[in-house]
Amino acid sequence: MDEGRQEVPRTSFMQSLAIQRRVIHALIMREVITRFGRHNIGFLWLFVEPMIFTVGVTLIWGALKSVHGSNLTIAAFAVTGYSSVLVWRNMPSRLVDSIEPNLSLMYHRNVRIFDIFAGRLLLEGVSVATSFLVLTIIFAAVGWLSLPEDPFKVVVGWLMLAWWGSGLGMFVGALSHRSELIDKFWHPMQYLLFPLSGSAFLVDALPPEFRDWVLILPMVHGVECVRDGFFGSEFVAHYDLGYMATINLIFTLLALVEIRRASRNLVPA
Amino acid sequence: MIRLENISKAYRTRTGRHWVFKDVGFTIRRGEKIGILGRNGAGKSTLVRLIGGIEQPTSGRIVGDMSISWPLAFSGAFQHSLTGLDNLKFICRIYDKDPEEAAVAVEEFAELGRYMKEPIKTYSAGMRARLGFGISLAVDFDCFLIDEIVAVGDKRFQEKCYDELFVKRKDRAMIIVSHNDNFVRQRCDRAAVLARGTLTEFEDMDEAYAFYQANERG
Numbered sequence: 018m019d020e021g022r023q024e025v026p027r028t029s030f031m032q033s034l035a036i037q038r039r040v041i042h043a044l045i046m047r048e049v050i051t052r053f054g055r056h057n058i059g060f061l062w063l064f065v066e067p068m069i070f071t072v073g074v075t076l077i078w079g080a081l082k083s084v085h086g087s088n089l090t091i092a093a094f095a096v097t098g099y100s101s102v103l104v105w106r107n108m109p110s111r112l113v114d115s116i117e118p119n120l121s122l123m124y125h126r127n128v129r130i131f132d133i134f135a136g137r138l139l140l141e142g143v144s145v146a147t148s149f150l151v152l153t154i155i156f157a158a159v160g161w162l163s164l165p166e167d168p169f170k171v172v173v174g175w176l177m178l179a180w181w182g183s184g185l186g187m188f189v190g191a192l193s194h195r196s197e198l199i200d201k202f203w204h205p206m207q208y209l210l211f212p213l214s215g216s217a218f219l220v221d222a223l224p225p226e227f228r229d230w231v232l233i234l235p236m237v238h239g240v241e242c243v244r245d246g247f248f249g250s251e252f253v254a255h256y257d258l259g260y261m262a263t264i265n266l267i268f269t270l271l272a273l274v275e276i277r278r279a280s281r282n283l284v285p286a
Numbered sequence: 287m288i289r290l291e292n293i294s295k296a297y298r299t300r301t302g303r304h305w306v307f308k309d310v311g312f313t314i315r316r317g318e319k320i321g322i323l324g325r326n327g328a329g330k331s332t333l334v335r336l337i338g339g340i341e342q343p344t345s346g347r348i349v350g351d352m353s354i355s356w357p358l359a360f361s362g363a364f365q366h367s368l369t370g371l372d373n374l375k376f377i378c379r380i381y382d383k384d385p386e387e388a389a390v391a392v393e394e395f396a397e398l399g400r401y402m403k404e405p406i407k408t409y410s411a412g413m414r415a416r417l418g419f420g421i422s423l424a425v426d427f428d429c430f431l432i433d434e435i436v437a438v439g440d441k442r443f444q445e446k447c448y449d450e451l452f453v454k455r456k457d458r459a460m461i462i463v464s465h466n467d468n469f470v471r472q473r474c475d476r477a478a479v480l481a482r483g484t485l486t487e488f489e490d491m492d493e494a495y496a497f498y499q500a501n502e503r504g
Contacts, residue, residue: 039379039382042379043380046376047376050372051367121363123341124357125363125381126340126356128380283341285335285340285341
């Protein structure tokens with residue numbers, strides 16, 4: 018029954034790629050103008066907003082934990098932790114219920130749900146990554162933290178987190194088109210997951226029997242990897258990128274299936 | 287050429303599947319103009335949405351090598367908080383058209399003046415339709431989808447629309463969906479009737495009209 022297909026006009030893989038690039042670019046430009054307009058600092062809010070969050074959290078954590086030891090690690094701990102939260106949390110939040118308000122875009126044959134998702138994910142990724150980078154440089158300049166010991170590990174860990182955020186995001190985003198319950202559940206879920214996500218603790222500081230449980234969550238592995246790259250010589254990191262990649266892959270596949278399903282059932286006004 | 291092969295469409299309803307039509311098939315070649323007649327509720331708009339790629343068929347497929355427009359004068363694809371010009375730029379980016387060139391053409395055609403730089407939510411329905419029509423002409427397609435007769439703006443503007451579509455673009459294919467047989471008779475090479483849950487093609491206009499009359503109830 019589900020064999021309905023639309024193939025007008027046929028394009029080669031390279032042509033399709035070019036169209037997709039164009040469409041995603043157009044969607045990003047549209048999103049930026051719609052969300053930030055042309056007032057005051059405009060699209061710079063894209064980077065400033067996550068920076069305000071992270072700076073706030075750094076100051077609070079710094080104030081609370083300053084009795085325990087050096088400020089140097091607290092800032093690095095907070096920046097790595099909160100930048101990681103923002104990736105896996107903001108990406109899905111941007112995609113939940115993002116199909117409905119964009120339904121009218123489906124009047125343009127080249128625009129697909131995947132493009133709407135990809136545009137928003139890219140925007141969110143760039144926004145959080147820039148905030149992470151800029152804050153690291155500023156904090157290092159004022160002496161709150163030292164630059165990463167192994168920048169490559171930081172990038173890998175962060176990309177793994179972004180992949181997790183994208184996979185999970187596309188999955189819940191497509192699912193939210195099927196049921197409005199997803200939106201209701203996503204908000205409490207993200208709050209409940211935050212304390213377990215590895216952002217506010219080091220896995221090594223947990224009791225060993227609790228470690229295995231927490232390491233079921235893929236984002237814990239990503240945060241640990243980012244921190245390993247940042248200040249790995251100061252603690253024992255616990256992570257398995259192979260495990261994280263497997264979970265990411267599973268969620269990405271589930272997401273693609275769900276997107277396909279949602280695409281078939283679109284009924285624009 | 288665009289070919290519809292055994293297209294069926296069903297919607298889920300509380301009381302099970304509702305089939306709008308089954309096994310619809312036809313072929314349209316470059317430059318051809320096909321009229322599709324149907325009563326209210328016969329599934330005309332659904333068929334237009336399937337051909338336009340807005341919705342997916344439940345079964346069957348649509349193949350071809352012509353670019354197809356969105357239903358003409360349709361203005362729902364606009365972001366209402368953005369200006370007419372921003373929307374125009376967005377659509378140009380999607381279809382790989384030069385926005386500057388398109389802006390000139392649309393401004394001349396839609397006669398919106400300084401309103402091009404105002405948010406679409408401040409437009410009247412007529413202004414929106416004019417902009418939508420203007421943009422679809424600027425993007426340009428091999429095949430235009432026309433849902434009902436283009437009834438946009440005043441008489442002078444309508445004449446302009448007819449001129450743009452049927453004179454300047456008479457080499458394009460068109461699929462015109464309407465309940466007005468007169469219009470279809472004047473503008474189309476052949477007609478098909480959407481009734482009894484499927485599409486029946488006719489070579490002869492009178493036959494199509496007779497069949498259409500005989501099937502008052504979609």
